[in-house]
Amino acid sequence: xxxxxVMPAQNEEGSVGxxxxxxxxALEREEIDYEVVVVDDDSEDSxxxxxxxxxxxxxxxxxxxARRRLGLRLRLPFHARRPGPRLP
Numbered sequence: 001x002x003x004x005x006v007m008p009a010q011n012e013e014g015s016v017g018x019x020x021x022x023x024x025x026a027l028e029r030e031e032i033d034y035e036v037v038v039v040d041d042d043s044e045d046s047x048x049x050x051x052x053x054x055x056x057x058x059x060x061x062x063x064x065x066a067r068r069r070l071g072l073r074l075r076l077p078f079h080a081r082r083p084g085p086r087l088p
Contacts, residue, residue, distance in 0.1 A: 002033040009051075009064075010041040017050045020061060024054075040064035 005023055009016050020036060027034040038061075040048045048064040055061040 002035065003027065005034060005036045007036065007038045008041060009038050009043065009047050011043045011045050011047060013043070013045040013047045013050050016047050017054060020051060020054050024058065024061065034060055036061045038062075038064050 005027070007016075007019070007023070012019075016038065020038065023036060024034075038047075038051045040051070051061065052063045055063045
C-alpha cells in the first residue's frame with residue numbers, strides 16, 4: 001500500500017525543506033511506500049522552488065501545482081497523486 005502525504009504550505013520557504021525532508025526520512029526509515037504532495041497556497045516567497053528542488057532529487061516528492069483558484073488547489077492533490085488504492 002502507498003501512503004500519500006498532503007502538506008499545505010504558504011510562505012514557508014524557511015521551514016518547508018526541513019519539514020519535507022523529515023517526513024521523507026521517517027517514511028523511508030519505516031520502509032513505507034509513499035509520495036509527498038505539497039500544496040503551495042499562493043506563497044509570495046520561494047516555498048514552491050524549495051519543494052521543486054527536493055522533488056528534483058526525489059521523484060516521490062511531487063512539485064507544487066501551478067497557482068490556481070483556492071477550491072482547485074484544495075482538490076488538486078487528490079488528482080495529482082499516483083494511481084493506487086485509497087483509504088475509505
